[in-house]
Amino acid sequence: MDLHDLPKPQDLMNINLNKPPETGWMDNPAVFRDGTYSYPAAGKNLKRLGMPNPREWAPTDQDWKLPDNWQEIILKGMKERLEKYRSFRLFMDICVRCGACADKCHFFIGSGDPKNMPVLRAELIRSVYRNDFTLLGKMLGRFGGGRELTIDVLKEWFYYFFQCTECRRCSVFCPYGIDTAEVTMIGRELLNLVGLNINWVMEPVANCYRFGNHLGIPPHGLIDMWEFMADDIEDITGIKVNLPINKKGAEILFVTPSGDYFADPGTYTCMGYMMLFHELGLDYTWSTYASEGGNFGLFTSHEMIKRLNAKIYAEAKRLGVKWILGGECGHMWRVVHQYMETMNGPADFLEEPVSPITGTKFENAKQTKMVHITEFTSDLIKNGKLKLDPSRNDKVIATYHDSCNPARAAGLLEEPRYVIKNVVNNFYEMPENTIREQTFCCGGGAGLGNDENIEMRMRGAFPRASALNHVVAKHDVNRLLCMCAIDRATLTALTHYWAPDVMVGGIHELVANALIMNGEKDRTVDLRGEPLGDEEEDE
Amino acid sequence: MNALFSLVSALIAVVALVVVSWFGVEAIGLDSVFGVIIPYIALAIFVIGVVYRIVDWARVPVPFRIPTTCGQGKSLPWIKADNLDCPYNTWGVIGRMFLEVFLFRSLFRNSKAELREGPRVTYASAKWLWLFGILFHYSFLIIIVRHLRLFMEPIPSFVQTITSVDGFFQIMVPTFFITDILFLAAVTLLFLRRVTLPQLRYISLPADYFALFLILGIGISGVLMRNFFKVDLLGVKSLAMGLFTLHPVAPPGIHPIFYVHLFLVSVLIAYFPFSKLMHAGGVFLSPTRNMANVNRSERYVNPWNYPVKVHTYEEYEDDFREKMKEVGIPVDKE
Ligand code: HEM
Ligand code: SF4
Ligand code: SF4
Numbered sequence: 121m122d123l124h125d126l127p128k129p130q131d132l133m134n135i136n137l138n139k140p141p142e143t144g145w146m147d148n149p150a151v152f153r154d155g156t157y158s159y160p161a162a163g164k165n166l167k168r169l170g171m172p173n174p175r176e177w178a179p180t181d182q183d184w185k186l187p188d189n190w191q192e193i194i195l196k197g198m199k200e201r202l203e204k205y206r207s208f209r210l211f212m213d214i215c216v217r218c219g220a221c222a223d224k225c226h227f228f229i230g231s232g233d234p235k236n237m238p239v240l241r242a243e244l245i246r247s248v249y250r251n252d253f254t255l256l257g258k259m260l261g262r263f264g265g266g267r268e269l270t271i272d273v274l275k276e277w278f279y280y281f282f283q284c285t286e287c288r289r290c291s292v293f294c295p296y297g298i299d300t301a302e303v304t305m306i307g308r309e310l311l312n313l314v315g316l317n318i319n320w321v322m323e324p325v326a327n328c329y330r331f332g333n334h335l336g337i338p339p340h341g342l343i344d345m346w347e348f349m350a351d352d353i354e355d356i357t358g359i360k361v362n363l364p365i366n367k368k369g370a371e372i373l374f375v376t377p378s379g380d381y382f383a384d385p386g387t388y389t390c391m392g393y394m395m396l397f398h399e400l401g402l403d404y405t406w407s408t409y410a411s412e413g414g415n416f417g418l419f420t421s422h423e424m425i426k427r428l429n430a431k432i433y434a435e436a437k438r439l440g441v442k443w444i445l446g447g448e449c450g451h452m453w454r455v456v457h458q459y460m461e462t463m464n465g466p467a468d469f470l471e472e473p474v475s476p477i478t479g480t481k482f483e484n485a486k487q488t489k490m491v492h493i494t495e496f497t498s499d500l501i502k503n504g505k506l507k508l509d510p511s512r513n514d515k516v517i518a519t520y521h522d523s524c525n526p527a528r529a530a531g532l533l534e535e536p537r538y539v540i541k542n543v544v545n546n547f548y549e550m551p552e553n554t555i556r557e558q559t560f561c562c563g564g565g566a567g568l569g570n571d572e573n574i575e576m577r578m579r580g581a582f583p584r585a586s587a588l589n590h591v592v593a594k595h596d597v598n599r600l601l602c603m604c605a606i607d608r609a610t611l612t613a614l615t616h617y618w619a620p621d622v623m624v625g626g627i628h629e630l631v632a633n634a635l636i637m638n639g640e641k642d643r644t645v646d647l648r649g650e651p652l653g654d655e656e657e658d659e
Numbered sequence: 660m661n662a663l664f665s666l667v668s669a670l671i672a673v674v675a676l677v678v679v680s681w682f683g684v685e686a687i688g689l690d691s692v693f694g695v696i697i698p699y700i701a702l703a704i705f706v707i708g709v710v711y712r713i714v715d716w717a718r719v720p721v722p723f724r725i726p727t728t729c730g731q732g733k734s735l736p737w738i739k740a741d742n743l744d745c746p747y748n749t750w751g752v753i754g755r756m757f758l759e760v761f762l763f764r765s766l767f768r769n770s771k772a773e774l775r776e777g778p779r780v781t782y783a784s785a786k787w788l789w790l791f792g793i794l795f796h797y798s799f800l801i802i803i804v805r806h807l808r809l810f811m812e813p814i815p816s817f818v819q820t821i822t823s824v825d826g827f828f829q830i831m832v833p834t835f836f837i838t839d840i841l842f843l844a845a846v847t848l849l850f851l852r853r854v855t856l857p858q859l860r861y862i863s864l865p866a867d868y869f870a871l872f873l874i875l876g877i878g879i880s881g882v883l884m885r886n887f888f889k890v891d892l893l894g895v896k897s898l899a900m901g902l903f904t905l906h907p908v909a910p911p912g913i914h915p916i917f918y919v920h921l922f923l924v925s926v927l928i929a930y931f932p933f934s935k936l937m938h939a940g941g942v943f944l945s946p947t948r949n950m951a952n953v954n955r956s957e958r959y960v961n962p963w964n965y966p967v968k969v970h971t972y973e974e975y976e977d978d979f980r981e982k983m984k985e986v987g988i989p990v991d992k993e
Contacts, residue, residue: 133778140861214941223772265864297947488955531732
């Protein structure tokens with residue numbers, strides 16, 4: 121499905137949040153409508169990873185070609201996870217169905233489908249939990265809120281657990297902190313046990329496993345891409361940036377999502393990093409083996425997170441670096457911040473990160489030994505180590521989209537803002553219900569940012585778009601900043617559909633525009649190759 | 660499972676409980692069953708059940724540190740960190756939990772999304788749930804404390820103080836407690852919320868109505884026996900003291916409405932460990948709230964961490980060695 125095939129925004133949003141169907145939710149099976157679901161994983165990708173039940177199938181098929189004992193597999197998987205994750209166990213038990221989370225999910229606001237209320241999304245699995253794992257559920261069946269795990273229930277899981285972007289917005293509002301993202305993660309793990317997964321997740325996973333990055337770019341291809349960017353930089357600034365690759369003994373290993381290598385506008389951000397590091401004379405290295413900061417394992421299973429994430433520490437160790445610096449990414453930072461060290465640490469072969477430029481110790485990263493690029497850059501700016509000319513970004517009227525994971529899983533709120541405010545003169549915040557810890561998802565996280573799912577994506581994008589249009593109307597905002605590679609791709613579709621005059625971009629693109637480099641030529645264009653000033657613009 | 664079905668089945672269940680206890684005492688004279696045996700059994704189920712549930716939860720490991728960060732985390736020294744919404748030490752966690760448990764902090768954030776022409780969406784402030792929730796829980800708490808006067812002689816002074824403050828406004832004779840009114844109002848409002856908001860009606864299960872009706876039934880029977888049936892308070896107190904001191908007797912002549920009240924309470928506490936009411940204990944264990952966001956500065960160990968199959972650098976280099984050499988990328992094995 122294509123953006124052009126969608127109805128006009130006003131027609132798309134001809135929905136009612138307060139009109140659930142007549143039929144109760146337990147008896148209302150999922151309907152796989154074009155544009156609202158993702159295609160299943162190709163068998164070859166599952167094979168490469170040694171995952172269960174590789175085959176070709178389609179959600180619209182009657183027969184999903186499941187193993188005969190799929191029920192048993194899932195229930196066994198549930199039992200195992202109820203004993204391994206207190207979060208899952210507790211979140212199954214304590215929801216009071218108060219409804220506080222109901223209208224907090226972007227997919228509910230954009231679709232009106234009650235099963236996109238976080239509470240009902242979780243009830244899809246909770247009903248089975250009650251039926252098979254609790255005393256009252258076993259005794260009372262339906263009266264006790266229990267529901268048998270039938271094929272329709274399983275299909276419903278597939279539809280709705282791949283209609284949650286694991287953004288955690290619901291968990292901010294729940295009086296007990298019930299995190300439906302956590303429930304979705306477990307739900308997807310269970311689905312994976314019988315071979316139910318989507319290609320837009322599994323292909324990047326399979327690629328990342330073998331090639332080191334989601335796109336499956338081999339090392340020699342990466343070099344081409346990086347050198348291409350370095351050439352562009354030379355055209356714009358007259359400076360040939362150094363480009364250390366797999367360099368042993370470098371001080372810092374730099375890891376960023378591969379989305380930044382290959383497509384606009386991520387590439388501009390990537391060029392931004394190169395320029396910044398060159399200007400600082402940083403002793404760092406790129407890696408082709410750990411050429412992916414992102415981790416679609418997060419959208420598959422905890423085990424897969426670990427399998428993919430292991431590369432980062434392994435490469436840091438092999439290259440003998442002192443610490444790791446990470447680029448602008450969303451879910452990558454959920455993994456780095458919340459899982460990496462527990463899964464693959466301790467990284468005692470690394471040192472506590474210290475900025476070689478300012479001498480600042482990054483105490484907050486002393487165990488993981490991985491520092492976020494906006495922490496690094498804001499420290500540089502605070503210490504006056506960068507010569508910046510924000511007026512070079514004067515054509516940009518910016519607002520900032522907090523990506524879900526840095527905001528709600530790491531608490532990175534001020535660092536990006538500090539950097540932005542120092543490199544661009546025009547900056548306006550979106551309304552407070554839609555930023556910081558209450559930020560809205562782009563609508564395409566957690567592997568849902570694919571083309572076939574475009575209608576649901578645009579629905580999920582609606583709350584973000586609505587907030588964006590608010591500042592567009594009020595302040596003529598023309599740039600939606602974000603620090604996430606998925607965002608840079610998915611928000612581009614969002615603005616295309618909802619706010620056509622707005623461009624999407626990363627923070628370090630603007631940093632590099634503003635950065636006065638030693639020996640640079642008189643800059644006339646920005647990193648996008650567009651004229652800097654207004655003069656050249658009008659005809 | 661539709662809304663009407665949920666509501667009616669829960670209502671029938673609670674009405675049945677009322678009828679059973681009323682007639683059990685009035686017609687069959689089962690005073691000591693409803694006055695002594697059932698309360699003891701219920702209490703035993705409650706205590707054992709709650710302990711069991713909490714221990715059961717606590718035994719399940721927390722493999723990862725997953726706080727939901729609702730404010731600025733601690734990073735560089737000049738950036739102000741928010742210790743309450745994004746705790747960076749134990750005090751912060753205690754503060755955050757205190758705000759959650761005593762002030763329902765997260766519920767206070769609540770807003771209501773509304774679609775408008777444009778299309779756009781707006782967020783209206785929606786503190787009703789918070790308000791009803793607070794009223795309900797605090798009046799409930801105070802009512803429980805007030806009940807202690809039935810179980811203790813002499814009555815502890817803090818119970819007396821609370822009782823007299825609560826009964827300060829003498830609306831009727833005998834004293835009509837403010838918390839009784841607030842409690843009944845709050846439960847009623849929670850119920851109305853559930854049946855009038857379409858989203859909430861859609862998600863509600865029989866269990867949700869059952870808890871509300873049961874609690875409403877307790878409240879109503881309590882108020883009735885105090886103010887309308889004028890139950891023999893001395894008799895009730897001697898029963899309560901008897902229960903408390905393990906010398907239980909059910910004095911004759913207590914009005915059946917009292918037994919209805921006591922039976923509904925017994926059912927509530929026996930039901931408690933098996934139901935969503937366990938949120939009361941569960942909230943303390945919630946990993947998104949009770950963990951500090953010190954993820955990158957302190958080690959966290961997963962007790963069941965196990966080795967997984969990875970694609971090593973050696974395997975990777977084996978795949979691409981020649982190409983890497985061609986473009987000048989250093990390799991480990993020539
Ligand atoms: C962090 C602390 C707590 C929070 C945020 C909280 C919140 C809530 C909420 C939102 C409801 C649902 C009302 C509805 O039906 O819509 C509820 C119900 C209830 N809570 Fe709590 N609660 C907390 C602690 C407690 C404690 C300590 C008790 C002790 C007994 C308790 C007992 C109840 C009871 C009996 C109900 C009524 C049953 C019902 O409505 O389903 N709660 N609570
Ligand atoms: S806010 Fe929490 S307790 Fe309330 S319905 Fe949602 S998940 Fe359940
Ligand atoms: S995690 Fe996000 S997408 Fe998933 S249910 Fe919650 S609010 Fe919706």
